[in-house]
Amino acid sequence: MYVLASLLAVGVLVTxxxxxxxxxxxxxxxxxxxxxxxxxxxxxxxxxxxxRVGPIDLEADPTNSGMLGLSSSVxxxxxxxxxxxxxxxxxxxxxxVVELLHEAGVTRGGTIAVGVSGSFPxxxxxxxxxxxxxxxxxxxIASIGASSWGANIPNLTxxxxxxxxxxxxxxxxRSIAASLGGTRDRAIGMPKTGRRRLREAIQRxxxxxxxxxxxxxxxxxxxxxxxxxAGDRYIQAYVNVGGSLASIGPKTVKRLYxxxxxxRLDPNAAHVDSVMKRFLRDGVPVVNLSKIVPLAETxxxxxxxxxxxxxxxxxxxxxxxxxxxxxxxxxxxxLVSLWVxxxxxxxxxxxxxxxxxxxxxxxPMV
Numbered sequence: 485m486y487v488l489a490s491l492l493a494v495g496v497l498v499t500x501x502x503x504x505x506x507x508x509x510x511x512x513x514x515x516x517x518x519x520x521x522x523x524x525x526x527x528x529x530x531x532x533x534x535x536r537v538g539p540i541d542l543e544a545d546p547t548n549s550g551m552l553g554l555s556s557s558v559x560x561x562x563x564x565x566x567x568x569x570x571x572x573x574x575x576x577x578x579x580x581v582v583e584l585l586h587e588a589g590v591t592r593g594g595t596i597a598v599g600v601s602g603s604f605p606x607x608x609x610x611x612x613x614x615x616x617x618x619x620x621x622x623x624x625i626a627s628i629g630a631s632s633w634g635a636n637i638p639n640l641t642x643x644x645x646x647x648x649x650x651x652x653x654x655x656x657x658r659s660i661a662a663s664l665g666g667t668r669d670r671a672i673g674m675p676k677t678g679r680r681r682l683r684e685a686i687q688r689x690x691x692x693x694x695x696x697x698x699x700x701x702x703x704x705x706x707x708x709x710x711x712x713x714a715g716d717r718y719i720q721a722y723v724n725v726g727g728s729l730a731s732i733g734p735k736t737v738k739r740l741y742x743x744x745x746x747x748r749l750d751p752n753a754a755h756v757d758s759v760m761k762r763f764l765r766d767g768v769p770v771v772n773l774s775k776i777v778p779l780a781e782t783x784x785x786x787x788x789x790x791x792x793x794x795x796x797x798x799x800x801x802x803x804x805x806x807x808x809x810x811x812x813x814x815x816x817x818x819l820v821s822l823w824v825x826x827x828x829x830x831x832x833x834x835x836x837x838x839x840x841x842x843x844x845x846x847x848p849m850v
Contacts, residue, residue, distance in 0.1 A: 564631030601726030627665030
């Protein structure tokens with residue numbers, strides 16, 4: 485009887501696994517349109533780079549996206565992960581941001597604050613593309629310096645990319661202010677030539693320069709700018725891109741903020757000030773676009789793609805799941821079958837019947 489019950493259970497499990505179905509994820513159309521918008525933005529940057537900067541290094545950037553910078557330049561702040569930068573080269577990151585904003589409770593037409601970094605220009609594009617598809621008011625502040633392989637080409641910084649896309653009518657969002665970024669948010673250790681080139685880029689963008697002397701001053705200025713530009717509109721979420729000191733804090737606390745959505749302030753991070761800490765303390769959810777490789781794995785995005793993925797790819801759009809009606813039917817069948825076996829003692833009867841046809845043992849000859 486127990487063997488028969490086990491066989492029934494295994495049969496139900498195998499059937500449920502064999503007939504899985506594709507489950508379209510919520511907000512599919514918004515995600516797809518956001519990914520398509522990001523794809524257009526990436527194409528515009530790629531065209532500009534080829535025409536104005538020069539050929540793309542296909543060994544470093546096999547997708548030919550043009551969004552990957554240099555291993556080193558005078559405007560490079562520190563070393564960066566090439567794996568993470570390559571993984572960010574995917575228009576479907578815009579769909580990920582759409583999902584995370586919905587999870588954060590952001591409503592169409594709402595207002596969000598954003599801290600973008602020159603280190604991850606593709607993720608900046610993803611954030612702006614998602615926000616525009618949701619008709620959000622975006623108050624963005626940029627850390628213009630970039631780690632290796634980011635937007636570290638002196639005449640093609642992140643602020644230059646914003647201007648290119650705005651002039652082309654692809655994205656309307658522009659940052660309202662910018663800092664140098666890098667060490668202490670002041671590009672400490674960068675050659676004077678590099679800091680000068682970053683200041684020139686800020687001037688080209690015609691946005692205020694956040695000049696600070698202390699970490700606290702950098703945070704205070706950002707919070708004041710967010711409040712000023714949001715006005716009487718409630719900031720529904722804060723999006724952090726990369727690892728800016730002012731935005732997320734030093735390395736000692738970065739690990740305490742999970743990649744993706746954060747809705748509560750970790751008590752161990754409460755003693756270290758940052759923009760993220762202040763928003764979380766005030767009850768504003770934070771979308772943290774950092775630790776890119778594990779975040780990509782969560783949403784089924786390809787790691788280090790060798791060809792630029794097309795909009796609509798990844799678990800953020802569709803996942804394999806169980807057919808609920810089939811599973812419900814199978815569970816009902818299993819429960820009824822077990823009841824019949826146990827309550828009506830059918831199993832014993834079957835066992836008895838199966839034993840009637842056996843011949844009696846042969847008696848030994850004397």
